[in-house]
Amino acid sequence: MTRQLFELVGADPEIRFSPYSWRARMALLHKGIDAKSRPWRFTEKEALAFSGQDKVPVLVDGDTVVSDSWQIALYLERAYPDAPALFGGAQGEAMARFIAHWCDGVMLPGMITLLVHDIWRCLDPQSQAYFRESREKRFGRKLEDIVAGREERVDTFRKALRPMRMTLAEYPYLAGEAPGYADYAAFGGFMWARCISHFELLEPDDPVHAWRERMLDLYYGYARKAKRVAA
């Protein structure tokens, strides 16, 4: 049986940059479960028709098709209960969901206004047209204008990471002594940023920076080895 994970890629199919695809990938690594990477681009909607929706990540595990990073995590935890726990129980599951929602509503929106033009630069021409049009419509501004002044604005982003920073000053991971889904939820955003940009989001003495280094080292440095756009 070949498991497959459909992951968002840029013009270069080795550059994977969806924060949600990274969550699913890290959850698979945590469980020790292999899944072949299936590169997917924004405009290839029909290639996902079998999943009944049009977004990645999509996990195909035998006859089971699961889309949405959170649903993939729930599926893995239930289908592979003997592999290391992503949540550590029912309390942990709901709290990890809170942290994922915080990432979606605070961290990622903060990142996008710093990095949206870097993303565009990494896309294939067809995706570039789609991406520019949809994002400029959403923000009501040109991509170049959205990221303007980011060197000054990055401090606002850093301040918003306070709950994460405070926790990581006390625990090595958001899930405590070892990484868990809460960490992957947050790390997905940083991997998205890392793969498509060299803009530094964190100060070197930030506990979040040290945590990101630890996360990059997990699973034989899997994430650290992931291809990045040229500087």
Added chain:
Amino acid sequence: MTRQLFELVGADPEIRFSPYSWRARMALLHKGIDAKSRPWRFTEKEALAFSGQDKVPVLVDGDTVVSDSWQIALYLERAYPDAPALFGGAQGEAMARFIAHWCDGVMLPGMITLLVHDIWRCLDPQSQAYFRESREKRFGRKLEDIVAGREERVDTFRKALRPMRMTLAEYPYLAGEAPGYADYAAFGGFMWARCISHFELLEPDDPVHAWRERMLDLYYGYARKAKRVAA
């Protein structure tokens, strides 16, 4: 052995309004552990000297003295492992800490700019002088000016609750199917607000509102029965 919990009170010693004291009180109820309430006011610093610091809550459990709501929660979880779990394991502990930090850094600062004048109104005269001076210094404005326009600003507060709202749209409690410390961390803020104010923080159709009702009903309606300031 008489356990005691030092809790912040207003001019009326039955009005308990520290979000942190409420966290400790709810954690005790969760564990099924009784502790006599010891009313304490802002200016009674010397009454806490035995604890080596000057803030409530302070829990006295036999020969053990624990201050700080988070330390009290950790203490209770370790000292009473057979009572219902506050965290549900090591992953849950760190994630509950994240949620408590989010409450401290996002929820409570949002509430204070809406309610700081209501708090002042509930204090005894000596505490009023201390409170007005320290808070006006912190905010650089008069208490009356800090809360000005709160009917319009409450929407910003509500928007900031998004990670909590999204989670509570999927789970009855922040800790999943049953309440846990994550819930008490957040509920402490709402009890603080409830005891000293009748300003409505939530819209009636907000999942956070329904959750707050469930929290008020816990432990035979303990929190619902807590004395509030007159409307």
